[in-house]
Amino acid sequence: MNDISPIRATSGTNQEGTSAHNRRVMIDALRLNGALSRADLARATQLTKQAVSNIIDELERDGFVVSLEAVRKGRGQPSTPYRLFPEGAFAIGLQIDRHLTRAVAVDLVGTVLARAEANLPPDDPSGGVKIILGLIEGIRGELAMISEQSEKRLVGLGVAMPGPFGLEEFGDNKWMMPAWQKYPLLETLAAGTGLDVSLQNDSAACAIAERMVGAAHGLDHAVCLYVGYGIGAGLILNGELYRGSYGNAGEIGMALLSPRGADGAVLEHRASLASLYQQIELNPSDADLYEHVAALAEAKDPALLAWVNAAAQDLRWSIQLIETIFDPQTVILTSGAPEALARLILQAILPLPPSIANRPDRALPRLQLGITDPWSIALGAAAEPISRAFDPRFSAILKTRTDGL
Amino acid sequence: MNDISPIRATSGTNQEGTSAHNRRVMIDALRLNGALSRADLARATQLTKQAVSNIIDELERDGFVVSLEAVRKGRGQPSTPYRLFPEGAFAIGLQIDRHLTRAVAVDLVGTVLARAEANLPPDDPSGGVKIILGLIEGIRGELAMISEQSEKRLVGLGVAMPGPFGLEEFGDNKWMMPAWQKYPLLETLAAGTGLDVSLQNDSAACAIAERMVGAAHGLDHAVCLYVGYGIGAGLILNGELYRGSYGNAGEIGMALLSPRGADGAVLEHRASLASLYQQIELNPSDADLYEHVAALAEAKDPALLAWVNAAAQDLRWSIQLIETIFDPQTVILTSGAPEALARLILQAILPLPPSIANRPDRALPRLQLGITDPWSIALGAAAEPISRAFDPRFSAILKTRTDGL
DNA sequence: AGTAATAAGTCAAGTCAGTTGACTTAATAA
DNA sequence: TTATTAAGTCAACTGACTTGACTTATTACT
Numbered sequence: 001m002n003d004i005s006p007i008r009a010t011s012g013t014n015q016e017g018t019s020a021h022n023r024r025v026m027i028d029a030l031r032l033n034g035a036l037s038r039a040d041l042a043r044a045t046q047l048t049k050q051a052v053s054n055i056i057d058e059l060e061r062d063g064f065v066v067s068l069e070a071v072r073k074g075r076g077q078p079s080t081p082y083r084l085f086p087e088g089a090f091a092i093g094l095q096i097d098r099h100l101t102r103a104v105a106v107d108l109v110g111t112v113l114a115r116a117e118a119n120l121p122p123d124d125p126s127g128g129v130k131i132i133l134g135l136i137e138g139i140r141g142e143l144a145m146i147s148e149q150s151e152k153r154l155v156g157l158g159v160a161m162p163g164p165f166g167l168e169e170f171g172d173n174k175w176m177m178p179a180w181q182k183y184p185l186l187e188t189l190a191a192g193t194g195l196d197v198s199l200q201n202d203s204a205a206c207a208i209a210e211r212m213v214g215a216a217h218g219l220d221h222a223v224c225l226y227v228g229y230g231i232g233a234g235l236i237l238n239g240e241l242y243r244g245s246y247g248n249a250g251e252i253g254m255a256l257l258s259p260r261g262a263d264g265a266v267l268e269h270r271a272s273l274a275s276l277y278q279q280i281e282l283n284p285s286d287a288d289l290y291e292h293v294a295a296l297a298e299a300k301d302p303a304l305l306a307w308v309n310a311a312a313q314d315l316r317w318s319i320q321l322i323e324t325i326f327d328p329q330t331v332i333l334t335s336g337a338p339e340a341l342a343r344l345i346l347q348a349i350l351p352l353p354p355s356i357a358n359r360p361d362r363a364l365p366r367l368q369l370g371i372t373d374p375w376s377i378a379l380g381a382a383a384e385p386i387s388r389a390f391d392p393r394f395s396a397i398l399k400t401r402t403d404g405l
Numbered sequence: 406m407n408d409i410s411p412i413r414a415t416s417g418t419n420q421e422g423t424s425a426h427n428r429r430v431m432i433d434a435l436r437l438n439g440a441l442s443r444a445d446l447a448r449a450t451q452l453t454k455q456a457v458s459n460i461i462d463e464l465e466r467d468g469f470v471v472s473l474e475a476v477r478k479g480r481g482q483p484s485t486p487y488r489l490f491p492e493g494a495f496a497i498g499l500q501i502d503r504h505l506t507r508a509v510a511v512d513l514v515g516t517v518l519a520r521a522e523a524n525l526p527p528d529d530p531s532g533g534v535k536i537i538l539g540l541i542e543g544i545r546g547e548l549a550m551i552s553e554q555s556e557k558r559l560v561g562l563g564v565a566m567p568g569p570f571g572l573e574e575f576g577d578n579k580w581m582m583p584a585w586q587k588y589p590l591l592e593t594l595a596a597g598t599g600l601d602v603s604l605q606n607d608s609a610a611c612a613i614a615e616r617m618v619g620a621a622h623g624l625d626h627a628v629c630l631y632v633g634y635g636i637g638a639g640l641i642l643n644g645e646l647y648r649g650s651y652g653n654a655g656e657i658g659m660a661l662l663s664p665r666g667a668d669g670a671v672l673e674h675r676a677s678l679a680s681l682y683q684q685i686e687l688n689p690s691d692a693d694l695y696e697h698v699a700a701l702a703e704a705k706d707p708a709l710l711a712w713v714n715a716a717a718q719d720l721r722w723s724i725q726l727i728e729t730i731f732d733p734q735t736v737i738l739t740s741g742a743p744e745a746l747a748r749l750i751l752q753a754i755l756p757l758p759p760s761i762a763n764r765p766d767r768a769l770p771r772l773q774l775g776i777t778d779p780w781s782i783a784l785g786a787a788a789e790p791i792s793r794a795f796d797p798r799f800s801a802i803l804k805t806r807t808d809g810l
Numbered sequence: 811a812g813t814a815a816t817a818a819g820t821c822a823a824g825t826c827a828g829t830t831g832a833c834t835t836a837a838t839a840a
Numbered sequence: 841t842t843a844t845t846a847a848g849t850c851a852a853c854t855g856a857c858t859t860g861a862c863t864t865a866t867t868a869c870t
Contacts, residue, residue, distance in 0.1 A: 007441065008623060009434035009449035010644075010797040012427045012456070015420070015827055022827085029414035036412065039847055044414035046804035049848065051417070051828050070836095089830045094598035104744060164732075164761045176588045190459075221650035233730070237647060239415075244732025245626035246762045250850025257727045258663035264758070277844050317664035323636070324660045326729065327649025353661065353669070356569045356653045358673035377465070392415040394643075394799040395534065397426070419828050420856050425858085452817065456857050473867095481817025481866040561825055 010246075012399035019055075023219040026055055027064060031390075032218045033110065035068055037079035041341075053106035056082055063149070064108070065087035084109050087147045089389065090154050092195070093140055093382025094132065095202065096161040096185075098122055098177060098229055099285040102375060103135040105143045108390070110213040114142035115375060119287075125183035133192045134153040137381065156196040156385030157189060160377050162230050163201030164248040198384055202226060203250055204241055205380030206334045206370070207234020210384040211241075214332070214371045220329045224370060225252070225319065227311075227345065228336035229284065230375075231268045233322060236355045240393055250287075252318060262307030267318055273337055279307050290374065294338035296371065305344070319367060324359040334370035342372045416803035424460075426450065429797040431460055432469060435489045436514065436795075437623045440473055442484035447722065457536045461487060468554075478724070489514050492552045495559050496793065497544055497600070498787025499537065500607065500780075501566040501590075502741075503527055503582060503634055504690040507780060508540040510548045511787040513795070515618040520780060521594035524692075530588035540595045544807060561601040561790030562594060565782050567635050568606030569653040603789055607631060608655055609646055609774070610785030611739045612639020616646075617788040619737070626733045629775060632656070632716075632725065632750065633741040633782075636673045638727060645798055646789075672723055676716035678742055684712050695779065699743035709728035710749070717753030724754065724772060729760040741773035747777045 025045050030036060036044070041370045042052040045075045070078040086107040095102045116135045120128045122169045136157070143150040162177060200208075203226035207216065215234055216222040224234035235242040242249050253268030269275060277284045280303045282292065297305045319331050333349070335342040342378030346369050357366045373379075399400040430450050435441060441449070447457040464470045464487075471490045475483040491512040500507045504527065507648070510519040521540045525533045547553040567582060595602045605613075608631035613623065621627040621641055630640035636658030640647040646653050658673030674680060682689045685708045687697065703708045724736050738754070742746045750772050762771045777783075 005446055007434070007449040008437050011448040012430050012452040013423050013802070014452070014456075015423065015825085016857095018418050018420065018423050019827060025417050028413070032413050037847075040412055041414070044412040045417040046791060046806065047417040048829055048831085050850090051419075053848070055828080069846095071492045072837065074846080075836095075838045075844065075846065077834090079847055147409075149800070164767070167761060167764055218672050237642060238854090242642060245734045246761075249730065251732070251761050254761060256722055256725050258665070259719045260663070296728045314799060315662055316619070321660050321726070325654065325656040327651050327654040327656070329650045356572060356651075356656050356659060359572055361571070361651075365453050375799060392625045394802075397418070402519050417828090420854085421828095424856060431839055442818075453858055455821090455859085458819070459856080475818095477866065479817080480815065480867045579813065603847090660870095 010347070011400065013397050015400065017397040021392055021397045022051070022055055022392055023059060024396060026052070026059060027084065028063060028392050030082065030253040033083035033086050036081040037081050039079055039147070039217070040081075047048045047303045052219060055066060058274070062088075063153075067173035086111060086155065087149065089386060090143060090147070090150050091385040092136060092154065092157045092193075093205070093378045093380065093384075094136070094157060095205070095378040095381055096120065096128075096132070096159065096177075096180065097202070100377040101128070101132055101135065103132070103139050104375060104378040104382055105139045105387070106379060110379070110383060110386070112170075112375065112379060113146055114139045115378070122177065123179045125180050125185065128180070129183075129185070129188050129262065132189070136193055142243055147359055154195060155389045156191055156198060158205070158381035158384035159185070159189065159197060159199045160205035161199070161200045163232065164251045164254070165199070165201070166246060166248075167206045177333060183326075188343075194397060196385065199241070199387065200247070200381070200384060201232055201250070202228060203232030204231075205234070205384065207236050207332075207380065208241055208383045208387060209376045209380030210332050210334065210370050211236055212235070212387070213375075213379070215330070215334055215368050216370075219329050219364075222332060223322045223326055223328045224332045224334050225305045225315070225322065226334050227315070229272060229274050229343075231272045231318075234380075235326070236328075237326070240391075241387075246253065252322070255321075256320070257314065257317075264386070267314055271314040271318075273335075275311070276304070280304060290338060294340055297340035297344055300344075302340075308344050308348050312345055316349045316352060316371050320353050320355045323355040323366065325357060329362075330364040331367050332370040334376065336374050336377070337372070339372040342369060416805065418802050418804060419488060420800040426797055426802045427456070427460055428464060429795055429801060431464060432489065432795045433797050434574065435470060435487065437443060439808055440486035440488040444484055445486075462718070466651065467493075468558075469549045469666065474515050474625065481553070491516060492554065494791060495552070495555050495618045496787045496790040497541060497562045498610070498785065498789075499562060499566050499594075500610070500783040501525065501533075501537070501564065501582075501585065502607070502785055503567070506533070506537055507783040508544050509780060509783040510544045510785060511791070513791060515648045515784070515788060515791070517780065517784060518551055519782070527582065527585045530585045530590065533585070534588075534590070534597070537594070541598055548733070548741045560658070560794045561603060562598055563610070563786035563789035564590070564594065564602060564604045565610035565786035568602070569659070570604070570606070571651060571653075591675045601790065603788050603793065605646070605648070605652070605786070605789060606637055606655070607628040607635075607782050608637030608639040608667050610639070610782045610786065610789065612641050612737075612790045613646055613792060614781045614785030615639070615737050615739065615790070616641055618784070618792070619781075620735070620773050621775075622739055624769075627735055627737060628727045628731055628733045629737045629739050630720070630727065631739050632677065632720070632747075633742075634677060634679050636677045638729070639785075641733075642731070643747060645796075646792075657727070659725070660726075662719065662722075672719055675750065676719040676723075678740075680716070681709070681712050685709055695743060699745055700759075702743055702745035705749075708748075713746075713749050713753050713810040716749055719753055720750065721754045721757060725758050725760045728760040728771065732761060734767075736772050738772060739781065740777060741779050741782070742777070744777040748775060
């Protein structure tokens with residue numbers, strides 16, 4: 001009874017799975033296209049008008065969509081477009097970084113409704129969690145003033161923090177946060193908030209944000225190269241975030257720069273903001289670091305430019321690598337850095353070397369600048385529970401165990 | 406009416422999609438686990454006994470599964486296991502390489518039933534296609550002698566050839582096959598055989614073969630590093646082959662070896678069999694090349710060993726890179742080379758440098774040797790139509806357009 | 811032996827989401 | 841004014857999975 005079955009299989013599905021999928025498809029279509037009539041949805045999803053009608057009725061009753069004014073367009077009965085109702089769902093996103101933490105609340109369409117930040121003790125997770133729980137409580141309070149239903153419609157708490165997760169001891173890696181890695185963070189936050197909690201690394205969160213409201217909106221294959229304190233890639237493959245077998249996919253910052261390099265230099269050592277701070281002697285825990293860097297970038301400070309040019313060389317290589325390995329529709333450069341610095345980096349990276357991305361038929365630029373708002377990671381963290389709850393995905397169709405197994 | 410709708414959406418699904426998925430799930434479970442009773446299947450797939458019973462009845466009637474002798478195991482009514490019926494489906498796989506082509510026929514469980522090879526003119530696709538069609542005809546004849554139903558149960562023709570596909574002119578790249586790239590190969594083969602034809606690159610085919618009958622059997626996250634005339638990675642992500650946005654994902658052979666390398670050296674230049682042939686002055690179109698290389702490897706020829714050691718350094722780097730980016734369960738080294746050489750390469754690669762794959766909880770070796778049979782690419786090519794027809798996958802659940810759109 | 815327990819598998823009715831095809835409504839084009 | 845077109849609804853239908861009771865076949869226990 002309670003022995004673990006060695007039989008491996010994909011789960012089957014049933015009408016519930018079908019229905020759940022079709023609801024998600026409707027919401028996804030409305031998110032991508034803005035507002036659509038029932039007839040539009042029927043054509044786009046291949047379902048019958050009647051099926052769409054039933055589903056939309058239900059979604060409207062459940063408060064996820066609302067109708068707009070009927071529009072006349074040529075012959076025939078005017079159509080009634082529907083759009084997502086932003087207050088249909090909320091989520092909270094939390095970014096935990098080395099020196100600070102940010103929390104945001106977003107709605108179903110990805111609008112940030114509340115935000116809060118605080119400093120974080122890098123080596124004291126249990127003290128840090130108290131601070132975090134305080135932030136979240138504050139955010140929830142703000143949310144409650146915006147919508148009465150907010151608590152009922154809160155689908156989860158998404159957490160983003162630097163990876164990788166679950167490794168053997170790696171020595172004292174200053175890019176990782178060893179004390180936080182060991183702490184039972186998810187359990188503590190789940191207990192402290194009563195919410196479903198999910199975790200991803202910061203680059204993954206960035207990619208989710210880009211897909212929801214940024215340059216990857218509606219794309220099925222996009223890679224977000226995130227240049228923050230560390231460096232990582234958020235992978236949108238087949239329309240979903242790819243996590244790898246242990247949740248650490250995309251940790252490109254730890255890639256060795258060269259087969260022959262005896263020094264074992266990795267990308268992160270040379271092109272991360274940590275390396276910038278080190279090189280131009282800034283204190284990463286400085287409160288006005290962001291403004292300071294922004295000023296240096298706008299002033300085209302020579303020391304900063306020197307770092308930019310060196311880093312760009314490594315980043316250019318990594319982009320060629322990403323294109324070669326993933327064949328994405330586009331690569332998106334994102335950063336926790338001020339926009340001025342991000343633009344300098346982008347310009348220094350261009351032009352890109354030849355790669356398989358040189359195609360006669362490509363529709364998007366090979367490299368684009370993504371969201372440069374430093375809150376985008378928290379936004380992406382918040383987008384994850386929404387995406388999990390409402391985006392069409394294979395796993396949402398399958399039956400799940402209801403017994404204790 | 407015939408304008409293309411700009412509305413983007415995932416397709417919906419219905420009972421047909423559900424049913425198709427559940428049939429695939431049954432076949433997949435039997436492939437992975439060998440033989441299972443209806444009760445086993447019900448537990449493994451989360452479906453009810455009754456649902457499984459109906460589906461298995463139907464699969465048995467359709468000739469995809471057969472029952473075995475009832476087995477008694479403890480109390481209760483003995484169970485009747487079912488297994489896949491190999492002759493339930495067949496597919497033909499075709500490998501097109503620079504100097505030769507191979508065709509195989511496989512059955513539902515991946516057993517090779519017939520094989521044939523021929524030399525190929527590298528710059529004359531229309532002459533080559535005649536040769537290929539002759540091979541396929543021969544294979545189909547052999548197949549017809551094995552099973553009367555073979556023609557009825559032929560699910561498709563899978564083609565594997567060196568990528569990448571659809572690029573802008575890249576100069577005269579000897580690793581690619583420019584004349585073949587321009588030729589309307591799929592259309593010609595489809596017309597000439599009357600079969601559904603699909604294309605992938607050789608490393609992808611290798612990965613599919615590994616997943617069906619090799620080291621990646623049943624794995625959801627595995628990367629196959631294929632060292633052939635060129636170098637490529639076949640990506641099994643979330644249990645499916647990942648193709649990228651233009652079908653060229655995994656072309657790791659074209660990755661630049663270093664950000665600083667002014668020479669633009671790529672992996673393929675230094676670690677492919679082409680580079681071996683060049684370095685030790687072998688003629689790649691030689692008929693007994695394979696045996697010759699096997700002999701050199703077994704004799705531990707110094708010139709060959711020198712290449713092995715140099716190549717291993719680059720391959721070691723690429724494996725660390727793959728682990729860092731994909732976080733797979735395992736990396737599989739495959740090769741068109743003789744097993745003796747593949748083993749030399751594997752030994753020269755080890756030990757692997759540290760990476761995120763160093764985990765306390767990992768179940769599989771970081772690097773394993775895959776199938777070394779030179780026919781494995783043709784086998785993988787053949788496995789693709791079978792996989793497309795019978796493996797559970799998201800796209801198989803969705804409704805597809807039936808109108809001409 | 812005889813009975814209880816256990817598990818595989820079937821029967822038959824039930825449920826429910828999407829389908830079908832006819833119909834209604836409301837607009838524009840001729 | 842009428843025909844045409846398109847959105848959307850109505851109501852009956854279909855079919856795949858579920859439910860719960862039942863049958864069958866075997867082993868474990870007394």
